[in-house]
Amino acid sequence: MLRSSQPLTGPNRKRCHEDEQLLGTALGEGQHGFVIDTRSAQAAKQARMTGGGTEPKSSYPQWRRLHRPLERGRPLQESFAKLVEACNDPAASMDRWLGRLESCRWLSHVKAALSTACLAAQCMDREEASVLVHGAEGTDTTLLVTALAQVILDPSCRTLLGFQGLLEREWIEAGHPFHLRCARSAYSHARLKQEAPLFLLFLDCVWQLGRQFPFSLEFNERLLLTLFDNAYASAYGTFLCNNEKERCLCKVKESTLSLWGWLNQPAERKKYLNPLYSPNALVIWPSVEPQSIQLWQGLFFRWIRSSQYLDEAWAEIQRLVDSS
């Protein structure tokens, strides 16, 4: 699986032989590849007007292009804000709650992200074809798809360390602009600029996977919540800045502590382990039926509803597993 940003074909249909060659190396003799474009076909076409575009069939004959539009940017942030607003209204009637849940469309976004990741995984696992994923900039929905596809396909990404490695590779080093995206969250009244909860959407999708496959993730929900917290506000330098270049300029590695350093301490680490984990070599295919996708209560109702009894139950489970 390769990832990139959009090709700058522009209105004049520019070509780049080196780009075609590079992609060619991913394919074997006579093999076909898939390009998964996270923009709609229309959006991709319109991008040509502003200098962007798609890989034209004539130049990339061995690649089949699939469009799977994923929401990003302002509409995604608004979806998030609307959802949080709906969750904070426990006095609402059932109709109003369900109506607002539907109109905020957050669950639709979760479904779309999971579906696209499944598609990428299927191309590789079932069709045995290589895949190139890109959207426009290649820093948001692209990373969402590639990271999720790896959780689906690769059991090592489901271990605690493997997952950290995945985050480092596919989000942090890959250049997801955390500083811009996580500047403000759902409650902000400020004029939003570049904020969008892509990383939260990724964590939500991972949570859905954990729920459907309770034995397959070495880490638990608590880890995902901690990652969400630290992406927006942290004592550690891991999620600072927008890319490696900025981190070098700000000397982040020298001047700050890493979140992973703290998480991986034995005393901390065990809080994030899933007691039901049993390593397996499966590819885990999630159901993306709307009925299978649930609202991530652990995050969205975290401060609204006391989970005291659920926490106690979980602590009991933990205790039983530890002592046996």
Add this chain to the structure above:
Amino acid sequence: MEFAELIKTPRADNVVLHRPFYLAVEGTLCLTGHHLIFSSRRQDNAEELWLLHSNIDSIEKRFVGSLGTIIIKCKDLRVIQLDIPGMEECLNIASSIEALSTLDSVTLMYPFFYRPMFEIVEDGWRSFLPDQEFELLSSVTDEWRMSCINKEYSVCPSYPSVVIVPKSIDDEALRKVAMFRHGNRFPVLSYYHKKNGMVMMRSSQPLTGTNGRRCKEDEKLINATLRPGKRGYIIDTRSLNVAQQARAKGGGFEQEAHYPQWRRIHKCIERFNILQESLIKLVEACNDQSHNMDRWLSKLEASNWLTHIKEILTAACLAAQCIDRASVLVHGTEGTDSTLQVTSLAQIILDPRCRTIRGFESLVVREWLQAGHPFQQRCAQSAYSNGKQKWEAPVFLLFLDCVWQILRQFPCSFEFNEQFLIMLFEHAYASQFGTFLGNNENDRSKLKLPQKTMSLWSWVNRTEELTKFQNPLYEANSLVIWPSVAPQSLQLWEGVFLRWNRPSKFLDEAHEEMINIIKYNKELQAKVNALRRQLAEMETDDRMQENL
């Protein structure tokens, strides 16, 4: 009438069975008087399916060339498909199934023919008799008595033969009260709250009518439950409007002038006929394969199922809160549906005993079976039925769903697990046991059910069965558990409504793993205790040796 007359074709070969989560398999189909049996001797593992005809809600026939397909939709919401070669065979089988699954007479139902293959240790028909309940009650209070006025079911046909009423009210007075209440359902004791001696009673609506009729005996009866200087609460499960309109048809509500010490609260719960519509819409939404999230959520909302859950839980919480302060009387119109939902749920909230397995069974027997909830009518058809629906409504299923909501919010407070509730849902609609047959004790006595059929409790309470239904996280506590009724806290009961749409294989495995871990933990604990005892013995031996 012989069953054989209804079976046109008792057997068909080379039939292909399609069912959720299994691969399609070919085998032989047999129809008996009570079951549809499919059997396949494929390779090493023989697959078998036994389906009670009474579990079948509706069937559909389709033909492609000479291959007929029958789609069977069941009351437990499962959908299976049979491919039958030969048009005539298919038609015969379809009409046989149609006839066998729409038999009206109760005495033709399977419980009358079922012979148990297990040893009966305890007769479930005798497990939860009113005398036993009354004994428990009289150990904490002597203000109540058992009345046998309804022995022949002549005073109230839908009540049990023995009812519990205040000591100060005699049988003659009870007769008069029975004439004053809809369907003769006079107020009886539902629950005694040990903490403060307050009680919850239930009844049907008073027949005040447009003339404002009154019945002094009725007033005396419910006033007998009041503590000096304290007012009581009447929880009417109809809206004020509906209650007022009821007067035009001879019904009504308790007027302030005649019941000055009672405060009336209206907490509207939807009428039973609306509920069946709601169930049908919900099941249809769950089966919608359109893959569209917006559509799913809007259909879920339009079904109103979760709204009903919220209504019922809210009313039950209100009743429980009132009992904290004063005595309560609950009624709707007939007193056989929403009334029972409220009284039984309030007891789950207040009384830890109702959260044990036996306590819950006793609750179902008291507040639903003996109290006269018309199971035969309400569970005749379920969500898939094409027949004309009259009295059907998922009132009991809504109750079980509410219990599941509370169970989910308080995972350590219930001795039973979700499977137990699902099992009760299944058996209410179709069963080999006679427990849910009939509409009330009167029916059950006339049909001689305790003599001619087996009780569900006889089977469930055997140790081998019980282990499947126990909640491994259960820790007995004496809490009053207040569920959250915020819409965000109420979830769709996937275990029932999405049961056949998505494989719960991994969730089941996870649950089994949890049970294994807990069992292993218990074994280790036992070992630790034994070793500790050994150690203590060795220490005392040592000391004795030293002293010698």
